Amino acid sequence: MAIVKPFRAIRPTRDKAPFVVTRSYEEYSRKERDAKLQFNPFSFLHIINPGFKFDKKVSGPKRFKLVYNRYLEFLEDNILMKDAMRCFYLYQVEKGSLKASGLFCATSVDDYRQGVIKKHEATLKKREELFADYLETVKFNAEPVLMTYEDNPQIASVIAKESEKYPEYEFTTPDGITHRLWLINEQDTVSGLEAAFEDMSNLYIADGHHRSASSDLLAKRMQAKNPEHRGTEPYNFFMSYLIPESEIRIFEFNRMVKDLNGLSKEAFLMQLDEYFRITNKGSSLYKPTKKHHFSMYLDGEFYSLFLRRKIYEFTDALSELDTQILFKTVLEPILGIKDLRNDQRIQYGFGKHNVIRMKDEIDAGNFSVGFGLVPITVDEIKAIADEGLVMPPKSTYIEPKLRSGMAIYEL
Template structure:
């Protein structure tokens, strides 16, 4: 059963929340970033980019300490307030394409260690340690781990009953995304939510594998490897979202060269595993699993896997990103390290295929591949089997804003 707890969040005041919350740092162009920092004194970007105050770039432990200082300043200036009692935070995000809701809460390091919280990606030890040291210094977390669960009627009714009330936050950001947040702090309702999630046998990490691993490592550092249910460091902030409320996009693969092969040799090598159809210059998308779209030399190709020559042995072997890796990327194009090889790049999102075509037409890459998105069923099968997906297998929405709810450690 999942141990899901309420917590006392640090939150922006209602009159400033629209100015405080920010997208992920990487989503801003340099011009956007500079403008936000220069003209918006309330943006959370000031906390995570503390060197702006001194017109200086700072890194490492110095940056961590300054992040802590900027955070304390936001508290001192009344931009942030700490809730008086523990609660859950129901959050709905709505844009023109997609609407979903989920619950900010505290999830257990013990559940992560015991496999109740399931993962499907490998983590890099260096990144785990870096973020754990960051958390140890700043002592707060504003980036929840996105987890999904199989919703039952009871949890759904609980959430819907809260959404029928007036939200504590209701605002729209400049990218035309509408945000609503309900604070759930009534003792009986919190107990009911906690009990309902005890009926949930598994939580699946959708996004935030390194944040989960870093929280586990932080618990080791602060609590000598022991889980103490009375301490904040034995939990970490998560955003629990029903399976039906997430949207999964694929990542395209773009490769800079054909590994010394000319076009004809490359197509002949592909023919061993695929039935190939030339679809011409018109944009072409794959229509089913084990079916890929390839863009090469100004033309799209349909690649249909020859299943009689490919062995399906487990959930990983059936995954399209793994099939592409084992039949093309590694043996033909010579790409073994999908995470670090400079010859491969990835694109994601709705306009993914158009971006891939433009990049190849511009000469930045030689060939590109697209596929259907991974399904939630595939994610769960991989996680339940203890297997690991290739890097960049899923791009998952919603992408949450920083600074909306903060968990103190």
């Protein structure tokens, strides 16, 4: 049974919404970020990069306090406002063939602890603690955890009906994505959505594992400080964006490795032959087509690698994952890469044109070999989570990517 609640969001006033919302801070180049900070006084970047006001880089607890101050200023200047009623917020993003409609809501920390909310990635304790420190100081959550749920006719009917109404926001950002937001606060509809989620056994985290873990840590801290803790306080929940499985888009990350771990090209290919049927595809761009099928670019040529199923043993959902297969058959035993997160010899790339970028990087001598994979599926993510397993880093690139500042949850 999943606990999903409406909440009173802090959000941009209608006239300023297109100017407030931002992509994730890390997605901007420094030049682009500085331009937005200089020429757009309403950008949420001013809140998360408060040192810009003083032309000074700040970090740690000092930055956290300044973030809170900028947040209060945005409220005082009526750039942000707080809704009078608790709402579910229907948020739709659309670009080309991508059209995703989901709900901003409050999800339960206790559900996360009990495994109702399931995860498939490991988190780093240091990052958990840092972000919990941040949340404790700024007292708000502006980046939702992206979760998915099994397609549900009742919820789909509500979303379809509500999206026929005139939206609170509707605007298109320079990257070509159209954003629409509706407020759902009619009591029968709200109760129906809550009941529909209560009937679900599980929700699955798609993106935001560290945000979830940090919210759990924060809740433990706040409970310890509150002798009258009842379990209904805002810190017992965290903001999520819930989207049906059918509307999640999953893309693959390619892998590029700087060297062959001291092996010659011929010796490397011979070692690969133990686990793969290898076919030279020449210099034309080549991508894998199905599960357990990989592409490789080496010394100016593409290769097809088909896993020899009689040699490789499948023991659980993780062992069937292509990113794990590549790690266990090539990256670790042959190329000597044991730490996929921190080893500087490996880099990752994603996107429609990444096979071209991978080829260019290798041709330029920046890397020696690259591997292409097919995208992991929602069913594979769920199987990993259901078995309590953890995917290798950079197994999935998931869309939609959500804007910061569209809706804010006060802790």
